[in-house]
Amino acid sequence: MLMTAMFLVLMIILGGFALDLGRAWIAREHLQTAVDAASLAGAKGGIAKKYVEVSVIPGWCETCCGEDSCWCCCAHAPSPVRRSGEESYILGQGGWMHSFCDLGPWLEERWIEFDQCKEYVARQVLAANWPSQAPVKSRVITYDEYSPYYPSVVVSAETKVDTVLSKIVGLDEIDVKVFSQAAVNYIDVHGGWEYGRSPSPDTIPPEEVD
Numbered sequence: 001m002l003m004t005a006m007f008l009v010l011m012i013i014l015g016g017f018a019l020d021l022g023r024a025w026i027a028r029e030h031l032q033t034a035v036d037a038a039s040l041a042g043a044k045g046g047i048a049k050k051y052v053e054v055s056v057i058p059g060w061c062e063t064c065c066g067e068d069s070c071w072c073c074c075a076h077a078p079s080p081v082r083r084s085g086e087e088s089y090i091l092g093q094g095g096w097m098h099s100f101c102d103l104g105p106w107l108e109e110r111w112i113e114f115d116q117c118k119e120y121v122a123r124q125v126l127a128a129n130w131p132s133q134a135p136v137k138s139r140v141i142t143y144d145e146y147s148p149y150y151p152s153v154v155v156s157a158e159t160k161v162d163t164v165l166s167k168i169v170g171l172d173e174i175d176v177k178v179f180s181q182a183a184v185n186y187i188d189v190h191g192g193w194e195y196g197r198s199p200s201p202d203t204i205p206p207e208e209v210d
Contacts, residue, residue, distance in 0.1 A: 024176055031089040044182075045118070056106075141154040150201055
């Protein structure tokens with residue numbers, strides 16, 4: 001009878017561990033889905049704009065006259081200048097040209113930048129997909145163009161799952177930590193050379209997110 005009682009107590013404890021670990025695993029899966037969605041939203045919806053730098057040979061109009069009429073003759077500077085700004089304006093709307101005599105543009109650099117809304121977007125999506133166990137903390141991280149993790153957004157979150165039967169042995173909570181990294185690929189131009197689509201950034205180790 002004593003052995004049976006001890007066996008039953010052991011089975012209850014093991015069953016309690018299995019139940020609570022299962023609940024923690026489900027919470028982890030739900031939280032992982034939330035941070036995956038948040039990092040993707042931050043990377044896609046949080047991009048400010050694409051930026052470019054182009055070289056242009058400035059030109060201006062000089063009056064040329066013949067026997068019967070005068071017209072505009074384009075004169076050009078001896079060396080090019082650089083103009084930069086949002087790609088949609090510089091290239092899409094012709095913002096590189098200050099005069100119809102300008103020559104160019106020649107694409108020199110191309111990059112993207114995250115604006116401040118990337119964190120807002122990521123947090124809103126994270127909040128919308130939170131599991132019932134609200135994360136104790138969450139972080140949104142971005143990297144500049146000199147980082148091996150650029151251009152990507154990292155979202156991490158942590159929650160504590162209350163136990164049920166594991167309280168018998170003094171385990172009141174189970175910590176759950178997850179993180180997700182989403183990158184943005186783009187056509188990389190540097191120094192006037194096109195390097196094709198940018199490679200995926202290095203994956204940040206989870207321990208660096210904590």
